[in-house]
Amino acid sequence: MSPSPASVPPSAAPAATPASSRQKLVVVGNGMAGVRTVEELLKVAPDRYDITVFGAEPHPNYNRIMLSPVLAGEQTFDDIVLNPLDWYAAHGITLHTGRAVTEVDRARRLVRTADGTEAPYDRLLLATGSQPFVPPVPGHDLPGVVSYRDIADTQAMIDAAATHPHAVVIGGGLLGLEAANGLAMRGMRVTVVHIGAWLLERQLDREAATLLQACLAERGLSFALGAHTAACLAGEGGRVRAVLLKDGRELPADLVVMAAGVRPDVRLATAIGLQCNRGVLVTDTLQTLTDPRIYAVGECANHRGTAYGLVAPLYEQAIVCANHLAGLGIGRYLGSQVSTKLKVTGIDLFSAGDFMGAEGTESLVLRDPARGVYKKLVLRGDVLVGACLFGDIADGSGYFELIRRGEALAGRRTSLLFGLDVAAA
Numbered sequence: 001m002s003p004s005p006a007s008v009p010p011s012a013a014p015a016a017t018p019a020s021s022r023q024k025l026v027v028v029g030n031g032m033a034g035v036r037t038v039e040e041l042l043k044v045a046p047d048r049y050d051i052t053v054f055g056a057e058p059h060p061n062y063n064r065i066m067l068s069p070v071l072a073g074e075q076t077f078d079d080i081v082l083n084p085l086d087w088y089a090a091h092g093i094t095l096h097t098g099r100a101v102t103e104v105d106r107a108r109r110l111v112r113t114a115d116g117t118e119a120p121y122d123r124l125l126l127a128t129g130s131q132p133f134v135p136p137v138p139g140h141d142l143p144g145v146v147s148y149r150d151i152a153d154t155q156a157m158i159d160a161a162a163t164h165p166h167a168v169v170i171g172g173g174l175l176g177l178e179a180a181n182g183l184a185m186r187g188m189r190v191t192v193v194h195i196g197a198w199l200l201e202r203q204l205d206r207e208a209a210t211l212l213q214a215c216l217a218e219r220g221l222s223f224a225l226g227a228h229t230a231a232c233l234a235g236e237g238g239r240v241r242a243v244l245l246k247d248g249r250e251l252p253a254d255l256v257v258m259a260a261g262v263r264p265d266v267r268l269a270t271a272i273g274l275q276c277n278r279g280v281l282v283t284d285t286l287q288t289l290t291d292p293r294i295y296a297v298g299e300c301a302n303h304r305g306t307a308y309g310l311v312a313p314l315y316e317q318a319i320v321c322a323n324h325l326a327g328l329g330i331g332r333y334l335g336s337q338v339s340t341k342l343k344v345t346g347i348d349l350f351s352a353g354d355f356m357g358a359e360g361t362e363s364l365v366l367r368d369p370a371r372g373v374y375k376k377l378v379l380r381g382d383v384l385v386g387a388c389l390f391g392d393i394a395d396g397s398g399y400f401e402l403i404r405r406g407e408a409l410a411g412r413r414t415s416l417l418f419g420l421d422v423a424a425a
Helices: 032-044 064-071 085-090 151-163 174-185 206-218 267-271 311-325 396-405 420-424
Strands: 023-028 049-055 081-083 094-097 101-105 110-113 118-120 123-126 130-132 145-147 166-170 189-194 222-225 229-234 240-245 250-252 255-258 262-264 280-282 294-296 301-303 339-341 349-353 362-368 373-380 383-390
Touching: 023 032, 023 118, 032 049, 032 081, 032 311, 064 151, 064 174, 085 094, 101 267, 123 311, 145 151, 151 174, 151 255, 166 174, 166 250, 174 189, 174 206, 174 255, 206 222, 206 349, 206 373, 206 383, 240 255, 280 294, 294 311, 339 396, 349 396, 383 396
Parallel strands: 023 049, 023 123, 049 094, 123 294, 145 255, 166 189, 166 255, 189 222, 280 301
Antiparallel strands: 101 110, 110 118, 130 262, 229 240, 240 250, 339 349, 349 383, 362 373, 373 383
16 A cells, blocks of 8 residues: 555655755746645755755745735735745745746757746646636626635725725635625625525535524625626726626626635646646646656646645645655545535534435534534544534544544444544443
8 A cells, every 4th residue: 555645754754955066946837736845845855956946936835825805905915925035045045036937948958937036846746726706797807806816806996995895706616705704794784696595505504504504694684696707897987896696686886806716826837748638637746748857736636536725635745746856655635525614704614524424314403593613524324524614623533543544433423513522432
């Protein structure tokens, strides 16, 4: 059996490499996946490469998943920086911010940006992330219509909230609800337009989603569910003034946030001839199928048919990728189990595995309306395969471990719903 990412031994690091004989590693993407790979590489082979990092944004590496607390006013941009500029300098890393790589000459092993900046490579790591999906409705490009992906988007939303009263968020997934909550906390009147029958239909069952919607409604949010956007309408001066739904309703909107999902950013990979299908196709070593000198990690990578958008899988990929870049060659990435949490202060929800309950499973449910608690565990035989929790997620990580390990519950199944401590007693 191949070792898991966590079992790659740091002690296996090769001896220090003289600077004159170091190879060159270029990383395209200064986000969480790419820089985490560099961090892992520095642990096991700190002297193997001269490293150059290109980032399209004019910032050092930051925690993108914490943009929601920034939008809500709970943190600042400085609070979410993961690797400040002096970190790059301390590790001898050349960082190019505000420069997107537009060309890769695979024959000469050279990358180039739009302004002509070039860097040669022996190994190339693509960590280009994902692009927001913007529904191509009329008016989607009006002033006041934004995506929610980076610091610039977040600042645009903060600025709009300071001067305008009405917002519409298109998309009732995790990102959309975090945006809606943040704008509401900044004083805007927010309506969430969602095509699904209930919120977070990929992460929650209907009962948990109903509890979530009621909780968000108490915070002043409004909802249009099962609704389709027809157009964004312009007002005087050309700025968006409303969202038109296909059923004829008009929702006032000085700001429209498109949060209808993301797509792996494979524009560069496609242009340089790498095989792509809902992401850059990679092997268990995170090498691209087309060119073994080129690796891909994070949201832009498709591993065994899945492109992961959560942090834990990205970091697991980073460990394996760094292991191979270091020349150790003993790690394999075999895929990840994932769980979901919502980053909205005061709202606790968690889901993992087959929380809906496929054929051949049974569900154990605990409801405590007085405490606002809903717990659902899905079992196949004597094995926990899914969990959906609202209001009390204290045992979420423990349930997730049981799901991940797939071990038999051995008589604990009836007490598991009341907590892992009770089940273990």
